[in-house]
Amino acid sequence: MSDPEPCRMKHTEDTEEQRELMEVKKESEELIEVEEEQHVNPGEKPKNTFIKEKRAKTSFICNDCGKSFIKKQSYDVHMRIHTGEKPFTCDQCGKSFTQKIHLNVHMRMHTGEKLYACDQCGKSFAQSSYLNVHMKNHTKEKPYTCDQCGKTFIWPSILKAHLRVHTKEKPHSCFVCRKSFSVLQTLQTHLKIHTGVREYMCFECGKTFTFVNNLKRHQMIHTGEKPYKCSHCDKRFRQSSYLKTHERMHCREKPYTCRQCGKNFTMKSHVTLHMKIHAVEKLLDPCGKRTTRMDVEGEDSENMSDPEPCRMNHTEDTEEQRAE
Secondary structure: OOOOOOOOOOOOOOOHHHHHHHHHHHHHHHHHHHHHHHOOOOOOOOOHHHHHHHHHHOOEEOOOOOOEEOOHHHHHHHHHHHHOOOOEEOOOOOOEEOOHHHHHHHHHHHHOOOOEEOOOOOOEEOOHHHHHHHHHHHHOOOOEEOOOOOOEEOOHHHHHHHHHHHHOOOOEEOOOOOOEEOOHHHHHHHHHHHHOOOOEEOOOOOOEEOOHHHHHHHHHHHHOOOOEEOOOOOOEEOOHHHHHHHHHHHHOOOOEEOOOOOOEEOOHHHHHHHHHHHHHHHHHOOOOOOOOHHHHHOOOOOOOOOOOOOOOOOOOOOHHHHHO
């Protein structure tokens, strides 16, 4: 076997996040080394010269907790834990952070950026910790089993939430509308409807959204992406719901029925629009004695008798008619 072909790709410098993490790691290793050197076995003389040299490097010491640092930048970042200072603020939702690296990770929530991809199924995540949890789905590590249906789970907390499907328990209630939910995360998502918080913004046009899925669908307008293709024709759609509605035209499916006259429609919006016709007819002829065009066309005009007079005792005009 020949040697592998050398990589011709010109690697760029490490990102700012990687450099910061590498500096923290290096600093931690040096501090551990100092602590190990300070430990002296019985009967052994300390290496004073080496210890003094290392201590000289750790010249920045926190007066609150005694932790020491080699670089002033690392010391300043640490002090924010005690002072509560959070100088890095998100311009989308106002949330603040002690370090820029934490703000960068947070911003992925708004942009929908997901840097960490699963090499098994291709699913991507905004944080590496989310990917690590997801990977357990592929390794089959699901030790927690539901005694009701046999379904298995990665974490006991997920099993606990799942059991509420069987018990119908909904312990998390919305303080605005009193609607209840079995999972806390579902309640938190629901609350965005009331608060009006739109933390996901499209950087193409500036439009904001409450949910990240709505942002992703919107971004397809800019990219022109239409992943859903009709199996009967070449037409494509951005959303699966649009495709489903379109395919009813091919199979002539009309699942929506008017409760007044029994007429069927392909789309729910069409039956809603159709119902307004009945509402207008009822307003124009409240007694119900109305001769329709179908009635007229069904008989010869010569043989048609005069319409039966309305025997309903009409009151004064309704408020709507008076307003006109």
